Amino acid sequence: MTLIPGPAFGQPEPVTHAFVVGVSAYPFLDGPQASPFGAAFGMEGLTSAARSASDVAAWLLEEFRKPEAPLATLRVLLSPADGEALHPTVAAALPGPEQATRAAVEAAFEDFAQDCRTHPDNFAFVYIAGHGVQLTTSASVVLLHDFADPSHGAELKGAIDVSQCHHGLSGGGYPNTQVWFADACRQVPEVARRFETLRKALDASKPFGDVEASALILGAGPRESAFADVGGSSIFSQALLWCLRGGAATACPPPATEWYVRAGWLATALKDRIDALTGPHGVQQNVETVGRNAQVVVQRFERAPEAEVEVALKPEDAQPLPTAHLALDARVPVPLHPGWPLRERLPAGMYLLRVDAEAPLTPWTAILDVKPPAFRHVAVVGS
Amino acid sequence: MTAGTDRPAGVLTVRVEDPSTFLAHTLPVEVRDAGHRLVAAGSGGWTGPVAPGLYSIVLMGPAGVRLTHLAHVGAGEETAVVLEPSPRVEPPSWPTTAPGTAGGPSAEPEEAAGRPSTSRGLAEAGRAIRPALGPRLLGTERCRVLADDATGWDFVPQRPLDAVPTARFAVGDREWEMSLPLNPAGDDPRLASCRVAVVMESSPVRLQMSFSPERRVATFLEGMRRSRDFGMADAMLPKATELLFWKYQDPPGAVLGGLTLYRLGTLVDRSHWVENLARHAAWIPDGQALLAAVLVLEQDPRRRRHGLDALLAATRHRPLYTDGLSLAMTLLRHWPGDDREEERAAAIERLADLAAYADWNAVNLTTDITPRSTP
Numbered sequence: 126m127t128l129i130p131g132p133a134f135g136q137p138e139p140v141t142h143a144f145v146v147g148v149s150a151y152p153f154l155d156g157p158q159a160s161p162f163g164a165a166f167g168m169e170g171l172t173s174a175a176r177s178a179s180d181v182a183a184w185l186l187e188e189f190r191k192p193e194a195p196l197a198t199l200r201v202l203l204s205p206a207d208g209e210a211l212h213p214t215v216a217a218a219l220p221g222p223e224q225a226t227r228a229a230v231e232a233a234f235e236d237f238a239q240d241c242r243t244h245p246d247n248f249a250f251v252y253i254a255g256h257g258v259q260l261t262t263s264a265s266v267v268l269l270h271d272f273a274d275p276s277h278g279a280e281l282k283g284a285i286d287v288s289q290c291h292h293g294l295s296g297g298g299y300p301n302t303q304v305w306f307a308d309a310c311r312q313v314p315e316v317a318r319r320f321e322t323l324r325k326a327l328d329a330s331k332p333f334g335d336v337e338a339s340a341l342i343l344g345a346g347p348r349e350s351a352f353a354d355v356g357g358s359s360i361f362s363q364a365l366l367w368c369l370r371g372g373a374a375t376a377c378p379p380p381a382t383e384w385y386v387r388a389g390w391l392a393t394a395l396k397d398r399i400d401a402l403t404g405p406h407g408v409q410q411n412v413e414t415v416g417r418n419a420q421v422v423v424q425r426f427e428r429a430p431e432a433e434v435e436v437a438l439k440p441e442d443a444q445p446l447p448t449a450h451l452a453l454d455a456r457v458p459v460p461l462h463p464g465w466p467l468r469e470r471l472p473a474g475m476y477l478l479r480v481d482a483e484a485p486l487t488p489w490t491a492i493l494d495v496k497p498p499a500f501r502h503v504a505v506v507g508s
Numbered sequence: 509m510t511a512g513t514d515r516p517a518g519v520l521t522v523r524v525e526d527p528s529t530f531l532a533h534t535l536p537v538e539v540r541d542a543g544h545r546l547v548a549a550g551s552g553g554w555t556g557p558v559a560p561g562l563y564s565i566v567l568m569g570p571a572g573v574r575l576t577h578l579a580h581v582g583a584g585e586e587t588a589v590v591l592e593p594s595p596r597v598e599p600p601s602w603p604t605t606a607p608g609t610a611g612g613p614s615a616e617p618e619e620a621a622g623r624p625s626t627s628r629g630l631a632e633a634g635r636a637i638r639p640a641l642g643p644r645l646l647g648t649e650r651c652r653v654l655a656d657d658a659t660g661w662d663f664v665p666q667r668p669l670d671a672v673p674t675a676r677f678a679v680g681d682r683e684w685e686m687s688l689p690l691n692p693a694g695d696d697p698r699l700a701s702c703r704v705a706v707v708m709e710s711s712p713v714r715l716q717m718s719f720s721p722e723r724r725v726a727t728f729l730e731g732m733r734r735s736r737d738f739g740m741a742d743a744m745l746p747k748a749t750e751l752l753f754w755k756y757q758d759p760p761g762a763v764l765g766g767l768t769l770y771r772l773g774t775l776v777d778r779s780h781w782v783e784n785l786a787r788h789a790a791w792i793p794d795g796q797a798l799l800a801a802v803l804v805l806e807q808d809p810r811r812r813r814h815g816l817d818a819l820l821a822a823t824r825h826r827p828l829y830t831d832g833l834s835l836a837m838t839l840l841r842h843w844p845g846d847d848r849e850e851e852r853a854a855a856i857e858r859l860a861d862l863a864a865y866a867d868w869n870a871v872n873l874t875t876d877i878t879p880r881s882t883p
Binding site for chain 2: 170288289316317327340375379382396411413415416429454475494
């Protein structure tokens with residue numbers, strides 16, 4: 126049993142149905158159960174794919190907000206590595222352990238697809254993490270727990286072809302809006318080459334569909350560094366949750382006062398965020414977007430999300446101490462805590478900063494475009 | 509939009525400047541207020557009354573990346589914002605005669621030709637010095653080097669082309685082969701060439717292809733593909749792509765546009781255009797793959813068979829773009845029914861060596877060709 130009921134379980138449709146898979150443990154790739162076929166790939170188990178998936182699942186349960194389609198069902202299949210801690214909310218909510226094997230994933234996916242199909246205005250959310258093979262710029266296969274099980278033969282049976290499953294739900298009464306994420310750890314070319322001609326991955330393919338908007342966002346990170354925090358979570362999942370928590374939010378068109386995260390901008394923000402996370406380490410993680418995606422609303426906020434704002438002073442020891450004035454839209458004064466650097470928690474928006482300084486210092490004026498979750502600025506009043 | 513009624517309105521004028529008339533008139537602009545709410549959207553600029561306050565003006569720039577300008581509009585004031593995204597630099601020293609000897613269709617020059625360039629690659633010239641032991645050019649096929657400077661190489665095509673031009677490079681201990689989107693129909697080298705630049709900022713140093721700055725619409729598509737930011741400008745993509753084919757006669761640019769439209773799921777309504785593209789740019793396998801992607805949807809089995817013929821023929825040659833390889837592999841794997849399964853398997857096998865060693869971050873097909881020891 127993999128089903129976790131959401132707040133809207135059993136409520137009238139349209140609703141959101143979510144499908145989350147995370148595989149860290151690959152018993153047939155290495156270790157005592159490794160099969161000759163699996164061992165030949167030279168791949169090891171992962172340390173944080175299941176944790177990453179559980180973080181995303183927890184976000185769906187605790188933070189996902191989409192009033193036009195609240196969360197009704199969440200299907201979660203996790204294969205954690207030994208000692209890998211899952212998000213406590215999800216660990217507590219799961220009725221019992223169920224490994225993300227081909228059979229389990231296939232059965233859960235069929236149930237998920239059936240639920241999705243009950244109303245065209247349902248919303249489908251899919252996140253799949255594990256060892257992956259980026260076959261093309263628009264196709265990704267993620268290996269499941271029982272990949273290389275000797276009973277499968279030398280085939281890709283223990284795997285899910287994410288892009289073809291995405292295609293499979295792109296028409297024929299499936300939800301008009303969907304978002305899919307594949308968080309895959311990339312293989313070295315010599316290994317990837319061996320996957321090119323393998324077949325029989327889980328594939329719900331039909332040629333092409335007619336749903337209005339369905340984004341597939343593929344992340345393929347360097348082999349181990351995609352899961353940089355050992356025992357932590359993948360860079361892709363960290364960036365995704367950063368975006369969903371407001372990093373990729375923008376205001377709805379007036380007269381609405383809400384904010385939302387849409388898939389079109391999410392893909393761009395994800396890449397920027399991943400670049401920011403991986404840049405200092407000199408590694409590169411690919412992010413690709415496939416499908417019509419601009420109109421897919423993934424997350425809504427009742428009001429402008431807040432950001433941690435910090436404004437530092439340069440020089441730090443400027444004397445006499447300059448005075449700061451901050452005004453939303455250059456007209457609504459914002460009360461500030463005394464002292465430098467300024468540290469405030471403010472709603473996203475544009476503020477006019479004016480720093481009054483006495484000679485020999487120079488005054489400073491700037492427009493601050495504050496976006497969540499954090500904003501930094503330096504007010505320069507002297508050399 | 510209407511300005512607030514409680515305070516005298518200001519006027520905000522946004523203007524986009526670009527040597528390409530098409531881009532200057534069609535680049536999407538958004539104006540957002542201090543609450544980040546969209547208050548106006550336009551193409552190539554916008555003018556209107558706004559309530560006094562703070563505004564962000566977002567432009568999808570000619571290099572295919574978003575640019576943001578912040579403005580403070582005072583009550584009763586007129587505020588003008590001119591978005592001129594690329595720094596102007598001196599024009600490059602291109603030769604005055606086209607390379608090659610064979611004639612080709614005459615391309616209508618993009619408006620940028622003959623004007624001061626706003627090159628990214630050339631704008632960066634002089635800011636970096638290629639180290640003595642840095643990347644080296646190992647050889648070329650169907651093209652030649654037009655210029656070689658501290659930051660990279662400019663290439664022009666041989667004419668006529670019967671296959672995709674390529675160049676081979678050594679970067680550190682690796683060797684790479686790049687497909688180059690050179691345009692044999694470009695009478696002026698500025699409209700035919702591309703540049704491979706050494707990206708010094710990255711670690712390790714890598715190479716990156718860009719269209720010549722005068723191929724501005726192709727540059728726009730390339731930048732957008734590189735940044736993966738399609739949301740703002742998706743409405744102008746079809747026009748840009750058709751313009752590249754019909755007016756500027758830049759088949760490599762048009763194929764990149766077609767691949768982008770396919771990626772966004774909006775190619776299916778343009779089968780006539782795709783058939784023309786595939787016919788007139790037969791030397792680009794990616795165009796044949798696009799044709800197959802359109803014909804696979806046909807009800808008529810003869811049309812579908814024609815699509816599969818085009819696809820299988822395309823797989824005998826090196827694609828131009830990473831997305832072209834990707835599309836061909838996807839179609840081969842998932843062609844409906846059991847049509848010519850063995851031939852498709854053989855074609856996958858042929859392309860697998862490219863796919864496994866492809867740099868999926870590159871726009872043009874870039875493959876690792878470092879000699880590998882056999883097991």
